[in-house]
Amino acid sequence: MDQETLIAAIKEIVKPYTKNEEALNNISENTDFVNDLQINSANLVDIILDVEEKFNIVVDNDSMERMLNVKAAIEIIQSKLAGQ
Amino acid sequence: MRKRVVITGLGVAAPNGVGIPVFKDAIKKGISGIRHDPQLEALQFSCQITGKPDVPENLQLSYLEPLELRNFNSNGILYGLIAGMDAWKDAQLPINNTGEPDWDSGTIFGAGSAGVDKLREAIYKVDDLQVRRLGSTVVPQTMASGISAWLGGKLGLGNQVTTNSSACITGAESLLMAYERIVSGQAKRMLAGSTSDSGPYIWGGFDALKVCTFKHNDHPAAGSRPMSATASGFVPGSGAGALLLESLESALDRNAKIYAEVLGGYVNSGGQRGDGTMTAPNSLAVQRCITGALQYAGVDAHEIDAINGHLTATGKDTLEIENWSIALNRKGKDFPYINALKSMIGHCLSASGSIELVAAVLQLHEGFLFPNINCEDLHPEISAIVDEEKIPQQLIHKELNLIAKASFGFGDVNACIILKKYK
Numbered sequence: 104m105d106q107e108t109l110i111a112a113i114k115e116i117v118k119p120y121t122k123n124e125e126a127l128n129n130i131s132e133n134t135d136f137v138n139d140l141q142i143n144s145a146n147l148v149d150i151i152l153d154v155e156e157k158f159n160i161v162v163d164n165d166s167m168e169r170m171l172n173v174k175a176a177i178e179i180i181q182s183k184l185a186g187q
Numbered sequence: 188m189r190k191r192v193v194i195t196g197l198g199v200a201a202p203n204g205v206g207i208p209v210f211k212d213a214i215k216k217g218i219s220g221i222r223h224d225p226q227l228e229a230l231q232f233s234c235q236i237t238g239k240p241d242v243p244e245n246l247q248l249s250y251l252e253p254l255e256l257r258n259f260n261s262n263g264i265l266y267g268l269i270a271g272m273d274a275w276k277d278a279q280l281p282i283n284n285t286g287e288p289d290w291d292s293g294t295i296f297g298a299g300s301a302g303v304d305k306l307r308e309a310i311y312k313v314d315d316l317q318v319r320r321l322g323s324t325v326v327p328q329t330m331a332s333g334i335s336a337w338l339g340g341k342l343g344l345g346n347q348v349t350t351n352s353s354a355c356i357t358g359a360e361s362l363l364m365a366y367e368r369i370v371s372g373q374a375k376r377m378l379a380g381s382t383s384d385s386g387p388y389i390w391g392g393f394d395a396l397k398v399c400t401f402k403h404n405d406h407p408a409a410g411s412r413p414m415s416a417t418a419s420g421f422v423p424g425s426g427a428g429a430l431l432l433e434s435l436e437s438a439l440d441r442n443a444k445i446y447a448e449v450l451g452g453y454v455n456s457g458g459q460r461g462d463g464t465m466t467a468p469n470s471l472a473v474q475r476c477i478t479g480a481l482q483y484a485g486v487d488a489h490e491i492d493a494i495n496g497h498l499t500a501t502g503k504d505t506l507e508i509e510n511w512s513i514a515l516n517r518k519g520k521d522f523p524y525i526n527a528l529k530s531m532i533g534h535c536l537s538a539s540g541s542i543e544l545v546a547a548v549l550q551l552h553e554g555f556l557f558p559n560i561n562c563e564d565l566h567p568e569i570s571a572i573v574d575e576e577k578i579p580q581q582l583i584h585k586e587l588n589l590i591a592k593a594s595f596g597f598g599d600v601n602a603c604i605i606l607k608k609y610k
Contacts, residue, residue, distance in 0.1 A: 119254050145323040146254075152322055 104184065106132070109177050116153045120146045135172040147171070158184060189451075192369050193609055195443040196278025196431030198270040198380075199545045202238030202424050202532045205246070205269060207277065211549050213531070215582050217558040219408035220532050221422050227394075230387050234399035236407040238424030238533035239385045240266055250341075258324045261302030266427035266538070267334035267382030268341065271296060274378060274429035275342055278443060288345025291437075293374050295364045296335040296429070297357035297381035298350055299537030302328040303388040334382050334427075346374040354596030355497070356454070357381045358428060358540025359604055365432045366449050375437040378429060383538035385425030396466070398501055399423055411534075412561040413498040413527035414508075414569050414578060421499040424533030428541030430548065445609045446552045450486065450589075452604035453479030463599040468503070470510050473601050477514035477593060480603035486589060488515040491523045491605075493556060495547040495592040498527035499534050505568045507595070512572050520574040523591075524583075526550075530560045540594040540602065547590045551608045556583040 114130050121127045122141040126134065136142045136150070151162050151170060160183035162170065169175045197207050202220025204210030213220070224237040242265060247256060250268045259265070271294065275282075283289050305328040309321055327333055332350040339348035347368060353360050358381035365377035383389070393399050400420035403410030411422040438445055455476045457469025481488055494511060498504050504527075511525075512518045528543045529535075535542055550556060556579050565575060586608075593603040 119257065149257075149322045149324075152320060 104181070106177060109180060110173060112157060113173055113176055116157060117142065117150055120150060130173060132174045132177065137171065154180065160184060160187070190370050190372065191435035192366050192432055192449045193435050193438050194430050194446040194449060194548055195433045195438050196274040196276070196280070197446060197545050197548060198273030198277060198429040199427070199542055200240040200242065200266040200269040201426045201428070201542050202240055202535070205240050205242060206273065210545070214528065214546055214549070214557040215555060217560045217582070218531065219411070219560065221407040221410050223404070223407050227387060227390070232387065232391070232394045233397070233401035234394055234420070234423065235404040236410045236422055237385065237390065238422060238426070238535065240426045242266070242269065258322060259328070260305040260308060261328040261333065261384070262304065262386065262425070263298055263301060263382045263384035264328060264334050264337055266425065267296060267298070267380065268337055270382070270427035270429035270541070271338045271378055271380055272341055274380065274431045278431040278433070280376070280431070283343030289343050290345040291375035292342070292344050292377070293346030293368065294335050294338050294344055294348055294378040295351055295361045295368070296338055296378065297352055297361040297537055298331065298334050299352060299354065299357060299383050300389065301331050301333040301384070303384050304386055305329050307388060338378065346377070352537070353600050354598055355534070355536055355539055356594040356596040356600050356602040357537040358542070358544060359452070359592065359594040359602035360454055361541065362430060362432070362449070362544060362604060363452050363454060363602060366451060369432055369434050376431065376433045379432050379541070380427060380429030381538050381541040382427035383425045383536045389425070389536070390423040393423055400500070409561055411500055411530050413500040413530050414504050414559065414562040414566055415500070416564045416566045418500040418504060418566065420501055421529065422533035424535035424539070426532070426535050426538050426542055428538060428543070428545040430541070430544060447548045448607045448609045450484035450605040450607050451480070452602065453483055454600070454602045455479065456601065457599040459599045465599070466597055468506070468595050468601070469599055470506065472599065473510040473595060474514040476601035476603045477511065477591065480591065480605050484605035486605055488517060491515060491589050491591050492587040493524040493526065493550065493590045495526050495528065495543050495590055497593055497595045499529055505566055508569050508572050518572050520577070522573045522577045524556050524577050524579060525573065526557060527559050528557070530562065544592055544604070547592050547606055551587050551590055551606055554584060554586045556585060558582050
């Protein structure tokens with residue numbers, strides 16, 4: 104799955120949790136979920152569950168800890184998809 | 188002299204009306220909020236009639252954001268938010284959107300349990316080895332203090348934010364605790380209230396105790412019959428009530444509308460000794476609670492114009508009337524007017540005290556006595572103590588000065604509050 108498609112999918116997933124609309128519109132690989140999108144950190148676990156559901160993957164605890172921004176999310180999704 | 192405390196805001200989510208205008212209209216007209224409950228019928232409950240506030244999704248969206256409503260399954264928190272935020276707005280207090288908490292305002296908002304439906308969901312997932320799939324929403328919806336935490340966040344409260352729990356006196360107790368916090372000078376404003384979840388997992392235990400009526404499944408509106416000779420148990424209810432308490436000084440400074448004054452009250456327990464048990468009241472304790480409240484408020488028993496009773500429609504109503512009569516030393520035509528809101532909304536358990544206090548405050552503020560419904564066949568042991576004209580079955584418009592409100596609860600606990608018309 105290419106990067107652009109993944110970013111678009113992540114954008115859809117984080118949309119309901121995002122408090123900064125403008126940052127969401129400008130989402131890129133460098134976007135941080137908490138600092139840029141102003142997502143409540145408690146919601147990061149919900150985002151991970153939504154990612155798992157969308158891509159039919161399981162995100163392990165170590166990966167969960169790292170999934171704080173778009174770049175890490177892409178890496179984790181791609182590696183889990185490749186491992187299937 | 189003690190600091191004076193007044194009520195400047197009201198909110199309610201009751202089975203017969205959500206929001207003060209609808210609720211006020213309903214209690215004046217004697218409209219029952221008791222309905223047939225298909226879920227309880229499907230689950231083969233003995234009692235298949237209940238009282239639940241009507242809270243459609245578009246109403247929910249006025250109190251919770253779409254994100255907050257995702258995976259939301261705690262109706263007690265929802266009812267509490269509706270009542271609490273309405274009371275705040277009714278008091279014309281601003282929703283705090285500054286970065287700074289409102290240090291002078293807090294809440295004591297009680298609950299009997301929290302998010303039982305949400306907890307059930309979580310239990311199924313945990314047992315199914317899916318703990319990681321619980322997400323972020325379980326804790327805030329199932330912690331006992333959930334409702335006060337949600338309200339604290341919505342309103343930006345910076346004073347004490349807590350939840351009390353004492354069975355069916357929870358609502359009355361929350362008001363007294365809030366009152367004391369203001370009297371002691373530690374807060375200017377306290378949102379007092381309480382909420383109760385609805386649903387089979389709350390009500391099942393009461394059904395099993397055989398304290399709910401099973402004789403009125405075919406005619407729900409006639410099912411809740413406090414003080415009636417044919418009372419056969421309470422009708423389970425749910426909802427929330429909220430009252431914004433404020434020091435008189437603060438209310439006058441803000442030029443706020445004042446509904447009534449709180450003169451204080453008393454809480455105690457019968458210690459489950461004598462005739463008191465986990466489920467039955469020690470009469471001596473009930474009487475001491477009432478006289479204790481009068482004494483604290485500096486009010487003579489003969490000055491009480493009306494009683495807002497606990498009166499659940501179980502066999503204990505007669506005993507309650509007897510206890511009032513002994514504590515006040517009044518009977519017959521000299522007995523104060525007495526009202527049982529549960530005749531219209533059932534027994535809203537941990538929320539009952541708050542919803543009933545809201546009704547009592549409206550009575551003082553506007554000068555009326557709402558009708559008691561379903562007691563056209565007054566219990567003879569009650570009419571032997573209280574003259575029938577003191578148990579109004581029609582709306583009465585009348586200036587009232589002092590109302591005594593009492594609640595009694597499992598654990599042999601009692602609370603009594605004295606409310607006064609503000610002058």
